Amino acid sequence: MRIAIFSNAYLPTVSGVVNSIRLFRKGLLAAGHEVHVFAPEYEDYDDAEPYIFRFPALDLSDQIDVSIVVPIKKLIEPAVGGVKPALIHSQHPIWMGDLAASFARALNIPLVFTFHTQYEKYAQHYTPIAPKLAGLITEEIVRRYLRHCAHIVVPTESIREMLAKNYGVEHGVTVVPTPVELMKFRDLQPEKVRASFGLEGEEVLLFVGRLAREKGLDMLVRTFTLIQELRPGVRLLLLGRGPYEEALKSKISKLGLKDLVIFAGAVPHEEVPDYYAAADLFVFPSTTETQGLVIIEAMAAGLPVVAVRAPGAVDILTEGCGILTENTPEALARDVVDILADSERQRELSEQARRAVERYSIPDVTARMLNAYEAALSHWQGRE
Numbered sequence: 117m118r119i120a121i122f123s124n125a126y127l128p129t130v131s132g133v134v135n136s137i138r139l140f141r142k143g144l145l146a147a148g149h150e151v152h153v154f155a156p157e158y159e160d161y162d163d164a165e166p167y168i169f170r171f172p173a174l175d176l177s178d179q180i181d182v183s184i185v186v187p188i189k190k191l192i193e194p195a196v197g198g199v200k201p202a203l204i205h206s207q208h209p210i211w212m213g214d215l216a217a218s219f220a221r222a223l224n225i226p227l228v229f230t231f232h233t234q235y236e237k238y239a240q241h242y243t244p245i246a247p248k249l250a251g252l253i254t255e256e257i258v259r260r261y262l263r264h265c266a267h268i269v270v271p272t273e274s275i276r277e278m279l280a281k282n283y284g285v286e287h288g289v290t291v292v293p294t295p296v297e298l299m300k301f302r303d304l305q306p307e308k309v310r311a312s313f314g315l316e317g318e319e320v321l322l323f324v325g326r327l328a329r330e331k332g333l334d335m336l337v338r339t340f341t342l343i344q345e346l347r348p349g350v351r352l353l354l355l356g357r358g359p360y361e362e363a364l365k366s367k368i369s370k371l372g373l374k375d376l377v378i379f380a381g382a383v384p385h386e387e388v389p390d391y392y393a394a395a396d397l398f399v400f401p402s403t404t405e406t407q408g409l410v411i412i413e414a415m416a417a418g419l420p421v422v423a424v425r426a427p428g429a430v431d432i433l434t435e436g437c438g439i440l441t442e443n444t445p446e447a448l449a450r451d452v453v454d455i456l457a458d459s460e461r462q463r464e465l466s467e468q469a470r471r472a473v474e475r476y477s478i479p480d481v482t483a484r485m486l487n488a489y490e491a492a493l494s495h496w497q498g499r500e
Contacts, residue, residue: 117149117150117202117203117486117489118149118150118152118199118200118201118202119144119149119150119151119152119201119202119203119204119205119489120152120154120196120199120201120203120204120205120216120219121137121141121151121152121153121154121204121205121206121207122154122155122204122205122206122207122208122212122213122215122216122219123137123153123154123155123206123207123208123212124155124156124207124208124210124211124212124213125155125156126153126155126156126168127161127163128158128161129158130382130385131326132232132294132407132409133207133208133232133233135294135409136207136230136232136294136409137153137207139294139295139296139297139478140294140295140481140482140485141153142297142478143295143478143479143481143482143485144482144485144486146478146479146482147479147482147483147486149486150167151167152167152168152169152199152201153167153168153169154169154171154192154195154196154212154215154216155168155169155170155171155212156170156171156172156173156212157170157171157172157173158170158173169192169195171188171191171192172188172191189215189218189219192215192219196219196223197223201223201225202225202489202493203220203225203226203227203228203266203489203492203493203496204216204219204220204223204225204226204227204228205228205229205230205489206227206228206229206230206265207229207230207232208232209229209257209258209261209262210257210261213229213261217261217264220264221264225496226266226267226492226493226495226496227264227265227266227492228265228266228267228268228269228488228489228492229261229262229265229267229268229269230268230269230270230271230292231268231269231270231271231275231279231406232271232406233406255282255283258283259283262283262285265288266288266492266495266496267288267289267290267488267489267491267492267495268285268288268289268290269289269290269291269292269485269488270289270290270291270292270406271291271292271293271294271406271407271428272291272293272406272407272427272428272431272432273291273431274427274428274430274431275406275407275427275428276289276291278427288491288492288495290484290487290488290491291484292481292484292485292488293407293412293476293481294407294409294412294476294481295476295477295478295480295481295482296409296412296413296416296473296476296477296478297478298416298473298474298476298477298478300386300389301389301392301413301416301417304389304390304392304393304417305390305393306390306393306394307394308390309390309391309393309394310394313353313378313380315351315353315378315394318349318350318351319347319349319350319351319396319456320350320351320352320353320394320395320396320397321340321343321350321351321352321353321395321396321397321398321399321452322352322353322355322391322392322394322395322397322398322399322414322419323336323352323353323354323355323356323398323399323400323401324355324356324388324391324392324398324410324413324414325355325356325402325410326356326357326358327354327356327357327358327359327360327361327364328358328359328360329359329360330402330404331358331360331401331402331404332400332401332402332403332404332424333360333364333401334367335401335424335443335445335448336352336399336401337364337367337368337371337373338445339399339401339445339448339449339452340352340373340376340377340449341371341373341445342445342446342449343449343452343453344373344376346449346450346453347453347456347457349376350376350456351376351377351378352373352376352377352378352399353377353378353380353391353394353395354377354378354379354380355380355381355382355383355388355391356381356382357381357382361379365379388413389413389416389417392413392414392416392417392419393417393418393419395419396419396420396456396462397419397420397421397422397452397455397456397462398410398411398414398419398420398421398422399421399422399423399448399452400421400422400423400424400429401423401424401448402424402426402428403424403426403427403443404426405426405427405428405429406427406428407428407431407432408423408428408429408432411423411428411429411432411433411438412432412473412476414469415432415437415438415469415470415472415473416469416470416473416476418466418467418469418470419466419469420438420439420455420461420462420465420466420469421433421437421438421439421465421469422438422439422441422448422451422452422455423438423439423440423441424440424441424442424443424448425440425441425442425443426443437465437468437469437471437472437473438465438469439451439455439465
């Protein structure tokens with residue numbers, strides 16, 4: 117099968133969407149399929165992989181980790197026509213997503229869309245004036261886009277339920293989580309990470325993700341303050357960058373926590389597993405995720421997880437391989453401290469996580485994506 121993936125972002129950007137594209141592309145290629153990615157260009161970046169088509173964009177990666185696509189269909193038309201895809205898989209409902217829908221209509225092929233983000237929540241976070249109105253407008257934009265789709269992929273059952281409730285979409289939806297490269301989480305070297313930050317013998321909490329306000333970082337800081345009262349000396353390691361980084365550093369400094377919190381920044385993807393292995397607990401306060409891939413990565417490293425009860429975390433941790441807590445600093449702090457104080461419970465959670473994460477292997481999850489593609493093609497061929 118020849119597949120064209122349209123995305124507003126791709127390498128070198130580091131994000132959940134980019135990681136999803138990268139891993140599914142790897143799985144699909146290994147299964148004998150042909151995958152072409154259409155994405156914006158970035159300054160000073162050349163692709164090492166074939167079949168990556170880049171198009172002009174305003175590179176704002178230093179500010180918001182994304183290039184804004186210049187959506188000129190004529191620039192892309194020769195490449196898309198030459199590929200002759202069986203279907204188009206869109207990763208966003210705007211910009212390249214609009215072009216994906218347009219090409220699908222022109223080529224008379226099905227459009228598949230992955231619902232990666234709770235878009236209305238993000239719109240409210242980033243719109244200081246009339247955020248509720250921004251959320252409603254965003255919801256309507258997404259609703260109209262869904263009408264163009266032959267099939268919709270969602271990463272969790274929670275998002276499937278949200279799609280039915282908020283958008284009235286109950287059919288033509290398949291749950292396909294993002295996979296994990298399990299081989300990269302073997303033979304890890306946590307000692308290197310601990311030594312580089314002077315964390316030998318310390319209890320370490322880890323957060324991995326974009327440092328953005330909607331990730332629940334304000335609550336994480338309040339939680340960490342309470343943890344210091346209950347279990348002094350625990351350290352917090354933050355892995356990632358983002359627009360809220362400087363404000364977060366200022367807040368931590370004012371609270372007198374500067375010496376206990378480490379901002380590790382962004383590190384090469386191949387080094388990230390060692391950071392998971394170097395921690396004692398993974399703490400996840402976000403309530404805006406559709407999946408929470410970093411939770412699965414933590415599990416792959418055998419790292420116990422304490423997460424706020426929200427979509428994504430609920431779907432992943434329901435089998436007892438982590439702790440779900442209420443969305444308050446007090447509840448999150450209490451559960452973190454309880455697990456840190458119970459080494460036997462930590463060991464049990466670690467073993468459960470390693471067993472449960474096997475269902476997220478690239479071959480297994482890619483097979484589920486192929487089922488979604490076959491459903492889209494079947495629907496398209498059977499329509500009147």
